[in-house]
Amino acid sequence: MRSGSLDGQELLIPPTGLGGTLQVPPGAQSVVVFAHGSGSSRFSVRNKAVADALNANGMATLLFDLLTADEEADRANVFDIALLAERLADAIRSLKDAGTLAMLPLGLFGASTGAAAALVVAAALGERVRAVVSRGGRPDLASGVLDRVRAPTLLIVGGADAGVIELNEQALARLKGPKALEIVPGASHLFPEPGALDAVIGHAVRWFGQYLGPPRATAVAGAKR
Numbered sequence: 001m002r003s004g005s006l007d008g009q010e011l012l013i014p015p016t017g018l019g020g021t022l023q024v025p026p027g028a029q030s031v032v033v034f035a036h037g038s039g040s041s042r043f044s045v046r047n048k049a050v051a052d053a054l055n056a057n058g059m060a061t062l063l064f065d066l067l068t069a070d071e072e073a074d075r076a077n078v079f080d081i082a083l084l085a086e087r088l089a090d091a092i093r094s095l096k097d098a099g100t101l102a103m104l105p106l107g108l109f110g111a112s113t114g115a116a117a118a119l120v121v122a123a124a125l126g127e128r129v130r131a132v133v134s135r136g137g138r139p140d141l142a143s144g145v146l147d148r149v150r151a152p153t154l155l156i157v158g159g160a161d162a163g164v165i166e167l168n169e170q171a172l173a174r175l176k177g178p179k180a181l182e183i184v185p186g187a188s189h190l191f192p193e194p195g196a197l198d199a200v201i202g203h204a205v206r207w208f209g210q211y212l213g214p215p216r217a218t219a220v221a222g223a224k225r
Contacts, residue, residue: 008021008022008023009021009022009023009024009098010022011062011064011094013064013087013090013091013094014090014094015090016068016087016090017068018064018065018066018067018068018087018090018091019042019064019065020042020062020063020064020065020091020094021042021062021063021064022060022061022062022098023051023055023060023061023062024060024098024101025055025056025058025059025060027058028058028059028060028101028104029058029059029104029105029212029213030058030059030060030104030105030106030107030130030208030212030213031059031060031061031062031095031101031104031105031106031107032051032054032059032060032061032062032106032107032108032109032208032212033061033062033064033088033091033092033095033106033107033108033109034047034050034051034061034062034063034064034108034109034110034111034114035066035084035088035108035109035110035111035114035115035117035118036063036066036111036112036114037110037111037112037113037114037115037136038078038079038112038113040111040112041065042063042064042065043063044063044111046111046135046190046191046197046200047063047109047111048063049197049201050109050135050200050201050204051063053201053204053205054204054205054208057205057208057209058213059107059208059212059213060101060104062091062094062095064087064091066084066087066088066114066117067083067084067087078113079113079141081113081116081117081120081141081142082120084113084114084116084117085116085117085120085121085124087117088108088114088117088118088121089121089124089125092106092121092125092128105130105131105211105212105213106128106129106130106212107129107130107131107132107133107208107211107212108121108122108129108131108132108133108151109132109133109134109135109204109208110132110133110134110135110137111134111135111136111137112135112136112137112138112189113138113141114137115134115135115136115137115138115139115142116137116138116139116140116141116142117142118132118134118137119132119134119139119142119145119146119149119153120142120145122149122151122153123142123145123146123148123149124145126150127150129151130151130152130211130212131151131152131153131154131207131208131210131211131212132149132151132152132153132154133153133154133156133203133204133207133208134153134154134155134156134168135156135191135200135204136156136157136158136161136164136189136190136191137155137156137157137168138164138167139155139167139168139171140167140170140171142171143171146171146174146175147174147176148176149175149176149177150176150177151177152177152178152179152207152210152211153175153177153178153179153180154179154180154181154182154203154204154207155168155171155172155179155180155181155182156181156182156184156200156203156204157181157182157183157184158183158184158186158187158188158189158191158196159183159184159185159186159187160186160187160188161187161188161189164189165183168181169181178211180207182199182203184196184199184200187199
């Protein structure tokens with residue numbers, strides 16, 4: 001089910017009816033599906049900022065809720081990576097109802113526990129997933145599949161995110177495809193420091209631009225503001 005225009009379209013993703021927001025810029029050449037982190041939703045200000053920059057670079061984006069309101073009440077669900085990965089796979093399947101989007105190169109952007117779900121789905125879907133970006137992710141929670149992830153994967157971590165850097169370094173060593181680790185100096189887990197989120201945006205735009213299609217130089221420059 002859908003409502004609104006194609007640009008800024010609100011979706012209900014089957015089979016659970018989770019809410020989603022689809023943004024499709026004119027002439028979109030790729031699509032990135034977001035998996036948010038613990039305690040967040042499709043309205044995450046940080047993920048929305050990343051999505052806006054990707055839209056400015058000609059990439060469609062889908063942000064959606066991974067859990068229902070009742071499921072969110074049980075904190076254990078936030079760390080149920082198998083459940084989160086299943087919901088992410090549902091969201092990807094829903095793109096078949098959005099015309100040609102289902103045929104475009106697909107990227108995944110995951111934050112915190114959502115990054116683990118993105119890696120699980122990348123391992124399962126193989127060549128269907130063309131690139132993955134993790135922001136402050138917990139790739140260790142996808143430990144069982146890291147050796148099977150061959151999609152180009154960028155791990156972005158804050159330089160002041162104690163413990164998480166090491167987890168990402170360990171995960172990086174196990175990934176089999178093109179890979180990189182970007183550490184944002186002085187940034188903590190949610191990247192609230194001045195300029196930290198802009199650094200995340202710049203890294204994400206460049207990575208997806210490289211593996212999903214060429215970025216627009218003016219928009220990339222704007223993301224660095």
